Amino acid sequence: MQAQVLEGGFADPSIDAAYAFRAVMIAMARPGEIVTVAGAQPPAPLSAAAGVVVLTLCDPETPIHLAASHDTPQLRDWITFYTGAPFAEARHAMFAVGAWDDLPLADFRLGTAEYPDRSTTVIVERRNLSNDGAVLVGPGIKEKAALSLPETQAFKTNAKLFPLGLDFIFTCGERLAALPRTTRVT
């Protein structure tokens, strides 16, 4: 194990996680709103924002799937050291991290009719994140919002599954935005 995997976690875990969760919660409650988070310096290729989300939400109870783009020994060691989260195939994962093209969307858990909450939260690493492109409508959005999505068809399909479906967090550097299953994308 290299020294780098033992660095880059929250300096003050309780307080840093509280601020980070507030930001993630605002993002999930207001789809399209871009928030800034801080406190994690994970090894490449994981972005700081995705690192913050992992540190804030993952622990030994949450299997994580690393897509091919992010499945490096160093990152595995970092996540294990800081969270203890087990790694899993896509179909068993509660969280997934990766670049859009490498995420096996069809394999993730969508939840069940009785428990639609038992679905995967997908953290998508993006090169750009801005309030333009696809138009978003739905709960949490006053009239409409805009967000630079990798595509629209996958999210249209996902929204049709409601109340089942995946929830997405898009990360870019220290910024993130979210797209729950309720958001209708055009």
Next chain:
Amino acid sequence: MSDYNFAYLDEQTKRMIRRAILKGLAIPGHQVPFASREMPMPYGWGTGGVQVSAAVLTPDDTFKVIDQGADDTTNAVSIRRFFQKTAGVAVTEATTEASVIQTRHRIPEQDLRADQILVYQVPIPEPLRFLEPSEVETRKMHALEEYGLMHVKLYEDISQHGDIATAYAYPVKVEGRYVMDPSPIPKFDNPKLEMAGIQLFGAGREQRIYAIPPYTQVVSLDFDDYPFLPTKADHACDLCGAQDSYLDELIVDDAGGRMFMCSDTDYCTTRRKAGHVGAQGVPYEKDAA
């Protein structure tokens, strides 16, 4: 600050609650199970709301707690002090100054802003529970969107009382999908469930968390010929004269004397400070008890 971890709960518990809150926001009105912890207060005193608040608070927050609209009752005071001690957060009684408001059975009269979070204490999260005691069955009813029983209940109200007699915990449908118990708020408050702030609901004993994101459609169930009516006592506040606020009726002597006053104490005090005086009120004095 204190020897407690920030906001009392351990980090793993907070992560579990935080994950439930995010799924709750992603599926508005759906009850997400969570592993509720024992809190240093009895069930029924807001253990669900306290756990949600503990998972949401940051050191920068200003925290307000209301119990039936009042900031100065035992329940409100003890929860406010609990987080003063364990999270070191600032506290307030003013609705406009609070960033997180924990509430039992009321929504503040003052409209909440987009940057405010309302945390409800919920006794029975399942709106169908008194109609169907089995959790397995009610889960199935939510899954199949089978809500006919709730309409039968409201219909029986009309056939027995001539009107929908349900006055609090009035069932709502969220975003056209899940029927949800808004906690025992008076139905007067139901229209306020569509708001700019984030609403989180925590039921400690029943181990459920649910949520309503901002600007989410929340419709009170009714019939075309018996539309939903938010009602209040047909009176003005005797202390501040407000015509538009939800009122408590207070018996003031042994001779049947009574008065009506705002249930939202901050709203009433703010109006009295601004010079409004009700029928039985006196002008507000700064040092008055």
